[in-house]
Amino acid sequence: MAEGQVGPRRRTDPADLAARVRAGETRAVARAISVVEAGGPDATELMQLLAPTSGPAHDAVRPRERSLVAPRVIGVTGPPGAGKSTLINQLVRQERAAERRVAVLAVDPTSPFSGGALLGDRIRMDLHSTDDGVFIRSMATRGHHGGLSAAAFETVTLLRAAGFDTTIVETVGVGQSEVGILSLSDVVLLVLIPGSGDDIQAIKAGVMEIADVYVLNKADRPGIDALERAVRGALGETYLFAADRAHHTVPTDEPGEAPARTGARRESAGVPLTSPVPAIVRTVATDGSGLEDLVTAVERYLAHSLETGALAERRERRFAAAAEDVAVVEIKRWVRERHESGAIQPSELRTALRNALDTIRRHE
Amino acid sequence: MDDAIRILIGKPGLDGHDRGAKYIARALRDAGYEVIYSGIRQTPEALVNMALQEDVDVLGLSLLSGAHNELFPRIMSLLNEKGGDDILVFAGGIIPDEDIPGLKDIGIAEVFPPGSPIQAVIDVIEKWRKDR
Numbered sequence A: 001m002a003e004g005q006v007g008p009r010r011r012t013d014p015a016d017l018a019a020r021v022r023a024g025e026t027r028a029v030a031r032a033i034s035v036v037e038a039g040g041p042d043a044t045e046l047m048q049l050l051a052p053t054s055g056p057a058h059d060a061v062r063p064r065e066r067s068l069v070a071p072r073v074i075g076v077t078g079p080p081g082a083g084k085s086t087l088i089n090q091l092v093r094q095e096r097a098a099e100r101r102v103a104v105l106a107v108d109p110t111s112p113f114s115g116g117a118l119l120g121d122r123i124r125m126d127l128h129s130t131d132d133g134v135f136i137r138s139m140a141t142r143g144h145h146g147g148l149s150a151a152a153f154e155t156v157t158l159l160r161a162a163g164f165d166t167t168i169v170e171t172v173g174v175g176q177s178e179v180g181i182l183s184l185s186d187v188v189l190l191v192l193i194p195g196s197g198d199d200i201q202a203i204k205a206g207v208m209e210i211a212d213v214y215v216l217n218k219a220d221r222p223g224i225d226a227l228e229r230a231v232r233g234a235l236g237e238t239y240l241f242a243a244d245r246a247h248h249t250v251p252t253d254e255p256g257e258a259p260a261r262t263g264a265r266r267e268s269a270g271v272p273l274t275s276p277v278p279a280i281v282r283t284v285a286t287d288g289s290g291l292e293d294l295v296t297a298v299e300r301y302l303a304h305s306l307e308t309g310a311l312a313e314r315r316e317r318r319f320a321a322a323a324e325d326v327a328v329v330e331i332k333r334w335v336r337e338r339h340e341s342g343a344i345q346p347s348e349l350r351t352a353l354r355n356a357l358d359t360i361r362r363h364e
Numbered sequence B: 001m002d003d004a005i006r007i008l009i010g011k012p013g014l015d016g017h018d019r020g021a022k023y024i025a026r027a028l029r030d031a032g033y034e035v036i037y038s039g040i041r042q043t044p045e046a047l048v049n050m051a052l053q054e055d056v057d058v059l060g061l062s063l064l065s066g067a068h069n070e071l072f073p074r075i076m077s078l079l080n081e082k083g084g085d086d087i088l089v090f091a092g093g094i095i096p097d098e099d100i101p102g103l104k105d106i107g108i109a110e111v112f113p114p115g116s117p118i119q120a121v122i123d124v125i126e127k128w129r130k131d132r
């Protein structure tokens, strides 16, 4: 099958598909996601059609979104088996109780051996399989011609166009591209569980920096107090370190400065310390305990970042992140193709690439 | 993968034994497909919703309870009703020979008895892919 084509079934015309996506038709939304995953010309046409109110370019500046907390994107990450899917099942229940339409995008790794994937997240989300206000989609990490972050970005964009108030994205959050997906989120939940020392290492290694809310799940298990102490300890260090650095601060708009996410990093970026220190919430996802606290923490974070402008800033960054992802994927493919027709020198590639970019600039 | 075929392995009915279904799911993953597993005890409505939301190319139904003559026609008619009539459907599990022609009549492409080699399933999927 040719690249960019969707499965062996019949093709749907992008214009027709876009109209049906806007009408919120499940079948069309589902097909549109496949089109976006395939990343061919139909994907481009589809996303352009969905652009006037919610396409990538408008997504960054859509004024409505600056004044509303919904539609919002909640990222949920953490190690395999931490209870992310079970927790999302409960979060969906809470969102439905608040009469919001919810979409879930569950991302799982593709097997490096076979290229196949076993996507089992929705087994844990079975409270909602016949609720029309809930849409659940599983996505494998590989097989995206435009890059995973771009596929996820466009999926989130079209889920909004389809009228979902909340999109929840689940990822294991280990690989680079999965961390990229998290940059799609308005708020990131990191799910940790007691009894695995590895988690704390992962936290210290930086996964922690992307989280806005720490969910200590499986609070019914021994070791939960130790986990909370460890998380508070690691957070304290991060904050102290960042606060210290803040004295040697760089201007806010210094290129390459990391996104301002946490209070400490806002300060280190030369912005007044306004964001709250990330919340820590204990949950038992299997019975729903702690869920009200979690929802409160999420709502507070969103309300706060809306007020401080951090939310708008984050939403503006999404577009750049997805665009860069596309660029990298396309260039890498081109380089591979060049190599297949004989090895070529890096310097030769550089010249070819610069010439090509000059041509693009001239046509802009 | 350029041509990732998406497959839902669905487990309708009340029986709680899903070793067979999980085996199929893993084997198809190992053959390079993107496989979604529904979990046990799904209603026809839930399975059809899953198949449509996941935009699968193929739906594999695994059933041991003997309720295939009630559940499968319901699944097939819901699929047709909701625009999923271009999905390849196959079935596996404990299904008596005399019931197979009836199931094929309602649009189930193939019925695999217990112990069928996974290659037989792959062959059906690949033939269908080629014929499109």
Ligand SMILES: Nc1nc2c(ncn2[C@@H]2O[C@H](COP(=O)(O)OP(=O)(O)O)[C@@H](O)[C@H]2O)c(=O)[nH]1
Binding pocket: A078, A079, A080, A081, A082, A083, A084, A085, A086, A087, A121, A124, A217, A218, A219, A220, A221, A283, A284, A285, A286, A287
């Ligand atoms: N004891 C206990 N088990 C849980 C809890 N949350 C999830 N689990 C179980 O942990 C396992 C993994 O859950 P899952 O949601 O699939 O984790 P994921 O891989 O992070 O999505 C399942 O068997 C769940 O039932 C919890 O709070 N307490």
Ligand SMILES: [Mg+2]
Binding pocket: A084, A085, A086, A120, A121, A170
């Ligand atoms: Mg999961």
